Amino acid sequence: MGEKKVKGRKSLNRKIVLFCIFCWVVPIIIIFVSMTTSYKDNIEKKLVNIFIEKLRSTDVFLSNHLDEAIESIRKPSYEYYLEKAWNKYVLEGSSGRNDCYTTISSNLRNKFYWDKRFNVCSFYIEGEVEPFTYLSSSNISMKSYMEEIHGRVQEIRDMDSSYTQIIVDNGRVFIVRNVYTTNNYEKFGTLVLELNIKNIFEDISLDEGQSLAFCVNNPNAFVSNENFLEDESKKNIADEILTQYSVNDRNKIIIKNNNDYYGYFLEAKHDDYHLGILLTVDKIVVDAEMNYLYGMIFILLLITLPVLIIIIFFLRNQITAPIDKLVEAAKDIESGKLGVTVSGGDMPNKEFKYLQHSFNKMSRQVQYLFNYAYDEKLARKDAKILALQAQINPHFLNNTLEIMNWQARMAGDETISNMIEALGTVLDYHMDREDKRLIRLSEELRCVDAYFYIISMRFGKRLVVEKEIDEELLQSMVPQLILQPILENAVVHGIETVSTGVITLKIYHDDIKIYIEIINTGKPMSEEDKDRINKILSNDPDAIKPVPGKHASLGIRNVNERIKLIYGKKYGLTIEPIEEGKTRSLICIPYHEELDEEMDDMISKITILGK
Structure with a gap:
């Protein structure tokens, strides 16, 4: 209006x-x-x-x-x-x-x-x-x-x-x-x-x-x-x-x-x-x-006409031209060009010189505040992502050590060496010495393969793994450690509950999104299970409290929250039954990286502040 x-x-x-x-x-x-x-x-x-x-x-x-x-x-x-x-x-x-x-x-x-x-x-x-x-x-x-x-x-x-x-x-x-x-x-x-x-x-x-x-x-x-x-x-x-x-x-x-x-x-x-x-x-x-x-009147008109033109030119030079410069700079800031300053030489008078100086100072301050707020949010997001990633490591490490301990007690053969090597791969990937937020999909799949090897040592022929991966997406950038927590959840809530189970990993895309689909067999999900998963994914504090005898499912919550922090609220993780005895976990991320809506809101607020 x-x-x-x-x-x-x-x-x-x-x-x-x-x-x-x-x-x-x-x-x-x-x-x-x-x-x-x-x-x-x-x-x-x-x-x-x-x-x-x-x-x-x-x-x-x-x-x-x-x-x-x-x-x-x-x-x-x-x-x-x-x-x-x-x-x-x-x-x-x-x-x-x-x-x-x-x-x-x-x-x-x-x-x-x-x-x-x-x-x-x-x-x-x-x-x-x-x-x-x-x-x-x-x-x-x-x-x-x-x-x-x-x-x-x-x-x-x-x-x-x-x-x-x-x-x-x-x-x-x-x-x-x-x-x-x-x-x-x-x-x-x-x-x-x-x-x-x-x-x-x-x-x-x-x-x-x-x-x-x-x-x-x-x-x-x-x-x-x-x-x-x-x-x-x-x-x-x-x-x-x-x-x-x-x-x-x-x-x-x-x-x-x-x-x-x-x-x-x-x-x-x-x-x-x-x-x-x-x-x-x-x-x-x-x-x-x-x-x-x-x-005489006509001569008066002829004489006063140049005077009128001079007056208009004087007012144009002294008032409207400086205002036009300020308005154009304000429009540039409104369009998102933060830090724009009013240039074009000295202003015609000290009043507009003061306004020019104040406007330029304000514009630079707005740019500084925006950059500061943006960098601060990224820092907070990275810190939160690192904290969420750190929560995954102890749980997985404990399970792995338990398996290795059990295997060692059974027999000391070459299998133990292979398991230890796979575990080393996973541990190295989890430690993330380069502190990267996004990695290539091929690196994420390397960790997945190591995890599948370790899990296969536990379940043997009880576990069947199937993969359908679009190789065009192997170089796409994805958040680190988003597949292993989903696979672990599929094992705990699916494979462990049946004598023989199948895990299918599909990765494909359309013009807008990349889809990572994990389908596992297991017991059918009850309404209570559906409600609990939805609460976990919506970050309900009551749903993530530890329950004796049940897996806390912190991994899927962390994966979902990390994706939303990085890409925005319209992306993330969904878990739902697709048919009798099968559960699908679907991760959606953008085919091209986008800023989230919260970041857009912050940019709008900073822009309004700059006005």
């Missing part, structure tokens, strides 16, 4: 990278959202206010211009030179026409021709169709004037009113006023002035991407500093605005926009006219500020 939880968690390296990215991206996103929402709205509001203020200042400027022009066209009525020249012309008839023309032209030239605010000045004598006097400072021909403006002027001439009228036609602005006599209020002429639009717009400051147009009284006639209505997008904005236009509004702001432009329109009611001013602003220019802001 714990291992699954560990696997399901993200690594520290990934968490650090995600944390750094989070700390980098979130502030940038917050800044970006703030600038593209509230900051952008604030900028847009400020720009709208700026443009509206520009419209109001333009309204003041244009109205001053128009008011001055209106005032200029009223002055001749109060200066009497037009009226005097006309009276003289009326009294003298045609003879006074030239004087009238000279007087009027001279005065109008002085007042308007040289004034840069005006392009054209014309004066009509009542009753005449064409202008009596025509002055143009901008090379506008009389013919053009007559074709474009004369008709509109005639409409005002036909009116019986001295109010100043403003005509806007084809981008030109004309101020028209009928002139009356001061005595009897008789209309005697009409004065027309054309404003110099270029001069007006030159005095108005416009920023890049801005265009200005205005209309007077008539919303369908705009005057601009450029071919304003030739731009379809600007014309569309003007058309949308004019749907809300009203000459009755004294002060009204209309704001429209499309894909290309922002449009701001101001309606202002003045004493003599209604003025509408349209300011269009190119969106590219307006959005340049925001684009500049976005560019």
